[in-house]
Amino acid sequence: MVQAAPFLLVLSLALVAPGLSARKCVLTGHWINDLGSNMTITAVNGKGDFTRSYHMAMTASTNEVRVSLLQGSQHRMNQKSQPTFGFTINWSFSDSVTVFTGQCFVDKEGKEVLKTMWLLRSHMDSIKNNWKANRVGTNVFTHLHPQKERGWQRGPALVATARLQPPLL
Numbered sequence: 001m002v003q004a005a006p007f008l009l010v011l012s013l014a015l016v017a018p019g020l021s022a023r024k025c026v027l028t029g030h031w032i033n034d035l036g037s038n039m040t041i042t043a044v045n046g047k048g049d050f051t052r053s054y055h056m057a058m059t060a061s062t063n064e065v066r067v068s069l070l071q072g073s074q075h076r077m078n079q080k081s082q083p084t085f086g087f088t089i090n091w092s093f094s095d096s097v098t099v100f101t102g103q104c105f106v107d108k109e110g111k112e113v114l115k116t117m118w119l120l121r122s123h124m125d126s127i128k129n130n131w132k133a134n135r136v137g138t139n140v141f142t143h144l145h146p147q148k149e150r151g152w153q154r155g156p157a158l159v160a161t162a163r164l165q166p167p168l169l
Contacts, residue, residue, distance in 0.1 A: 024081040025104035025112045027074055031141040033116075039070065039141065048074040054089050068092040072100075082106065085114075095123035100139075114141035 027050065031039045036057035044050045054070045072087025086101040102116030120135040 023106045023110060025083065025106050027083070027085060027104055027114075030144040031114060032144055033139040033141045035139065037139075041070075041072075044074050048076050048085075050074065050087070056091075064093060066093045074104075097121050112143035114139075114143075116141065 027041050027044055029041065031041070033039070038055045038057075040052045040054075041050050042052050049072070051069065051071045053067045055067045056065050068089050068091050070087045070089045072085055074085040075083050082103060082105050084101075084103045086099065089098045089100075091097065098118050098120040100116045100118045102114050105113050105115060107113055116139045118137055118139065120137075122133050122135075124130055124133045
């Protein structure tokens with residue numbers, strides 16, 4: 001009986017360990033970033049492609065901010081619990097395009113977060129102004145779960161706007 005105890009311990013760990021593995025990070029749902037912008041991804045298809053909407057809380061233009069379409073692709077998970085992804089936003093209120101790339105993580109508290117880097121390209125009227133056409137930055141998105149989603153579209157993040165200053169060189 002004494003020799004059976006180590007065997008049973010190893011067997012029980014083998015059966016329980018898969019349940020203790022990292023929780024999968026899922027891109028679908030409502031997300032809010034550190035600047036208050038909101039993003040919704042409703043479905044990721046079998047190829048990893050997705051589309052939906054993005055509502056920016058900050059803008060460099062004087063135009064009214066409107067919801068814009070995003071199109072993206074998630075790296076096929078293949079049993080990976082924290083996938084990489086990228087998406088493009090063709091802004092509906094300006095002549096700019098932004099591309100995001102990042103990874104979906106589950107932090108120590110079990111919260112899903114997207115760590116992203118973005119590149120924004122603005123339209124320039126002449127090649128001599130090309131030097132100021134690109135901006136680069138990072139954002140962290142937090143997954144809003146159903147109990148937090150009820151009022152997400154009416155939150156202050158969607159009515160607050162800030163103006164970015166052109167980069168100083």
